Amino acid sequence: MKRWKQILCLVLLALFFISVDLTIYFLFTRRCASTFGSATAAKAIEPADYLPFGENSGVVRIDGVQTLTGELPVLDGAAALLPVYASVFSSLYPEDACAFSDGSYTPESRMQYRNTRGAYQAIVDGDADLIFCAKPSREQLDYAAGKGVELELVPIGREAFVFLVNEKNPVDNLSQQQIRDIYAGKITNWKQVGGANRLISPLQRNEGSGSQTQFLAFMNGTPTAHSPFAFLGASIGFSFRYYVSGITQVEGIKLLEVDGMAPSVENIQSGAYPLTAEFYAVYRKGEENENVQRILDFLLSEKGQQIIEQSGYVPLS
């Protein structure tokens, strides 16, 4: 082989691998890398932004409420509801009950943030006394039953369970049946629902997360499936409305209308948006700490519901 042919061959080989690497990077790695690491994934919300007594904190403080005394319950909960229970803490707890250091709450703090899975485990294990979450998953209920703990769920507000796509995806609306068919693997291309000719990549969350539990309830036992090449397609995912549009405010995301109804506050309140879900304050049945009941009474009062509304969520009435 002539020398120039040898060099050309080597250059082409190198270019081939470079182009494969760049394709993988721009199609997939770049989209994952910004949240690489379990710490980042578990804390998609920054707790320092919602410190109960922090300056420029995003919490709502209701004045004129009697501060709790005696044994103070440990509050914990989901990332999506951190603004709510941080606001409850800010309105009802003394400032010295909160201890935050190096990006997380210290073990002695009465305010904690372990996200849904950690919070359900904490309340069953006795490490938390009142948690703020979506409904527990089957596994979380089994874990509680296994430890002989019965959980009481008190609805404190409403939220929309939303499906979301990239903002450039031309599809704006899907019916509930279409969404179920997408996740069941019966609809595999966006053009089948009036969109572009691209495969659908149906994304799910980790088992035990609040939105994944809500998703499984939505599927109502229908098994999920997807094409082995679905990862090459355009994605659809799910979450709760305020987590997407209020807390994380990730740009480039579009919330889908479901059955022609947008997940607006008005449509959630009126019940016109079909996928609304209540969120709960959860405690152990037989809880003897009277402050738990005081917090629940406060949450269901006018002032408590003000916290729900001013934190960006939808109150019960």
Added chain:
Amino acid sequence: MSKKTYSRLFNLILIIGLLSVIALTVYTVIAYQNASVLNYIAEEIW
């Protein structure tokens, strides 16, 4: 360039190239397990 040198260079580029693809794929799969759904969708190329 002798045939031997060419052959060595070819194999070297081939091995480095394959290793880089495997390493990037493994890194991506691990990152995907922990990726935020919101970021993953927002960064989609259209």
